Amino acid sequence: MYHLMYSPLKTNIYAPICIFLFVCTTATTSIAFNVTTLTFEESYSPLFSTFNIKRSPNDKTVNLLLNRFSGSGIISSDYYNYGFFSASIKMPSEHTAGIVVAFYTSNVDTFERNHDELDIEFLGNTKGKPWRFQTNMYGNGSVSRGREERYRMWFDPTIDSHRYSILWTPRNIIFYVDEIPIREVIRNKEMKGDYPSKPMSVYATIWDASSWATNGGQEKVDYKYQPFIAEFTDLVLEGCIVDPTDQLLSSNCTDSISALIGKEYSTITSDGRKSMKWFREKYMYYSYCYDNLRYPIPPPECIILPSERDLFKDSGRLRERMKFHGGIHHRRRHGRNGRNSRRRSKGVAVV
Numbered sequence: 433m434y435h436l437m438y439s440p441l442k443t444n445i446y447a448p449i450c451i452f453l454f455v456c457t458t459a460t461t462s463i464a465f466n467v468t469t470l471t472f473e474e475s476y477s478p479l480f481s482t483f484n485i486k487r488s489p490n491d492k493t494v495n496l497l498l499n500r501f502s503g504s505g506i507i508s509s510d511y512y513n514y515g516f517f518s519a520s521i522k523m524p525s526e527h528t529a530g531i532v533v534a535f536y537t538s539n540v541d542t543f544e545r546n547h548d549e550l551d552i553e554f555l556g557n558t559k560g561k562p563w564r565f566q567t568n569m570y571g572n573g574s575v576s577r578g579r580e581e582r583y584r585m586w587f588d589p590t591i592d593s594h595r596y597s598i599l600w601t602p603r604n605i606i607f608y609v610d611e612i613p614i615r616e617v618i619r620n621k622e623m624k625g626d627y628p629s630k631p632m633s634v635y636a637t638i639w640d641a642s643s644w645a646t647n648g649g650q651e652k653v654d655y656k657y658q659p660f661i662a663e664f665t666d667l668v669l670e671g672c673i674v675d676p677t678d679q680l681l682s683s684n685c686t687d688s689i690s691a692l693i694g695k696e697y698s699t700i701t702s703d704g705r706k707s708m709k710w711f712r713e714k715y716m717y718y719s720y721c722y723d724n725l726r727y728p729i730p731p732p733e734c735i736i737l738p739s740e741r742d743l744f745k746d747s748g749r750l751r752e753r754m755k756f757h758g759g760i761h762h763r764r765r766h767g768r769n770g771r772n773s774r775r776r777s778k779g780v781a782v783v
Contacts, residue, residue, distance in 0.1 A: 465597075465611060465697050467518065467668045472506075475667050479505035479635065484659075493665040496638045498524075498531060499658040505637035508669055511539070513685045514692060515671020517634045518597035518608075523554060523563065524660035525590040529651035530642035531556040533662045535596055537632040542676045546573035548628035550598050552607060554589070555582075555645045563589050566718075567607045567615050572625030579731065581615055582718040586711075593665060600628065600671075601693050606700065613700045613708045622732035631676040634669060638662045670695075713739060723748025 471491040478485055484497035484504035496504045508517075519535055533554040540547040551568040563585040568578055587594065597608035605617040605628075619627050638660065642652040653660075671692065672685035692698060700708065720727060721734035722744040730736060745751050 465518075465695075467516070467670065470667045470669060472667065475508060475669050476506040476634075476636075477509050479507040479637065481505070488665075492667075493663060494667075496533075496636060496662045496664065498638045498640065498653075498660040498662075500655045503637060503639035505635060505639075506664075508634035510669075510673040511542075511631040511633055511676045512537075512669065512671035513631045513674045514601050514689055516597065516599050516668065516692065516695065516697060517671070518595060518666070518668035519636065519664045520593040520595045520666040521554075521589070521636075522593040522663040523589040524638075524662055526657045527559050527654050528556040528657075528660060529558050529646040530640060530653035531660055532637075532639055532641040532645050534635065534637045534639075535598075535664075537598060537600065537628075537634050539630050539632045539676060541633075543573075543630055546625075548572065548630050548632055550600060550605060550628060550632075552596050552598065556641075556651075558646065558651055569605065569617060569628065570626075571623070571628045574626045577626060577731070579617075579720050579733075580718065581716060581720065583614065583711075584715045584717060586715055593663065595666065597668070597697070599697055600632075601698055602629075602689060603693065604698070606697070608697070609711075611697075612711060613704050614711050616700060616708070617733050618735075620732045626731075627733075631674045636662075636664055709739070713743065716740075716743075717750050718748050719744065720748060722746075 469492070472487050472494050473491055476494070481502040481504040484499065484502055485506065486495040486497065488494070494506065496506065498504065517535075517537060521533065521535065523533060524531060533556075534551065536549060536551040536553070538547060538549040540549070547570070549568070549570040552565065553568070554563060554565045557563045564582060565585065566580055566582040568580045570578060594610050595608070597606075597611075599606040599608070603619055606613050607615040617627075640653050643649045672688035674684065678684065719740070721730050721736065722741060724746040726748065743750055
């Protein structure tokens with residue numbers, strides 16, 4: 433059993449200037465989650481391009497490589513009916529425009545037409561600019577109703593590993609960065625099938641997304657900097673392992689789901705709420721909940737907060753340019769751009 437402790441805020445050019453001590457303290461203090469880490473052999477299998485997957489001698493770290501031949505990816509060895517999925521990730525360095533590193537859950541290879549998905553996607557950067565990333569949620573094949581939020585990093589993710597986590601329960605979904613909750617989706621009965629509810633696998637990938645990932649596709653992957661390496665360690669997969677075709681999932685996993693809901697990471701504390709407010713008001717630059725052009729009536733799970741609402745235009749983008757390193761980039765189109773290439777059955781990635 434490992435108690436993982438991270439300090440989310442690094443002292444570098446990414447760090448905000450702390451004007452109010454209280455705000456900075458609550459926003460940068462994390463309480464370690466009590467989780468068990470796994471080796472690669474215990475948790476994952478190659479998804480595609482085995483030749484670009486490098487495992488450490490102790491099997492606790494795996495490097496995923498992107499070069500001009502291919503990207504690479506891994507998939508959890510099991511399906512999970514709800515769970516807590518986490519990894520410490522160190523991003524590729526140098527010029528990483530056009531590269532996407534993804535840590536996500538999906539069941540597209542079992543439920544092709546009505547799949548569920550929860551995403552954390554890191555969208556690369558041009559050298560000297562802060563990294564950007566997004567979270568997303570799909571339920572029951574609702575890819576036309578994506579629920580994207582986009583953010584800037586408050587630290588340089590290429591210097592050290594940072595922990596990224598997805599909590600998924602029948603009640604709520606929480607995305608974490610270094611034990612700081614950055615987004616919560618509370619299940620609403622009006623969401624119906626849009627709330628992910630079928631068993632999912634956990635994936636990690638690196639791939640070439642030159643067509644959209646950086647500056648709307650204006651910045652491409654520059655392979656003179658290859659190989660691009662994403663390092664994954666502290667692998668955590670906690671949940672009820674299931675056969676996705678089993679019709680008695682809820683009864684089989686009742687005790688496991690109750691235990692999951694009782695974990696410390698399944699409920700956001702008052703300090704966690706303050707940290708989440710700090711992050712979202714300072715580093716979120718697009719939210720579908722405030723995109724009135726796309727959703728004239730906000731989706732039912734959206735909780736409209738005046739402190740957030742005042743920051744955004746009707747397009748869901750910030751009213752003003754970011755306070756550091758330039759302006760707002762175009763939001764990704766709804767097309768999945770290569771997502772199907774990551775299916776377990778294909779074995780080859782389109783890059």
